[in-house]
Amino acid sequence: MIRFSVFYPSTEGASFDHDYYRDKHVPLAVKTWNLEGAEIDRGVDGPYVAAVHFVFESPEALAAAMSAPGTGDVLADVANYTSIAPVLQTSEVVG
């Protein structure tokens, strides 16, 4: 399995709408990519103010999601909750 994580670094002067993120944005991504769900983090301590973790069955499934027709809308929606530039991480889940 492949974990695709998106991290939002704490950024001076930038805001992050956690409610919109949880209630609108992540559900849009989950629906667009036909996933069962995602795990959403609200930062308490450390470099990130928020994060989300999506799990895909394979690297091919992740690649297909990234090039899906609705993915442009998902990316365009980011401006509705933050101006923070996200950090992207793809990993193999090994345990």
Added chain:
Amino acid sequence: MIRFSVFYPSTEGASFDHDYYRDKHVPLAVKTWNLEGAEIDRGVDGPYVAAVHFVFESPEALAAAMSAPGTGDVLADVANYTSIAPVLQTSEVVG
């Protein structure tokens, strides 16, 4: 619930023993902190070569784990698999 994540940034000249990490280190942490398990990532693309995610029931449970008698042994074990300085993140799981 609280997610405690440990990220290992790709670092020039540093190695990371993924097998030791999965088979020895993370199980030691899980046992020491009386957890049911943990999720282990091996980086494929992005800033981190590896990561682990532990889930605690509360901030108090995480604080208790950090000050538990065996935690010193867990930290001392890091030198057995990498010289990379980890990045720590504590988050509230909100969805």
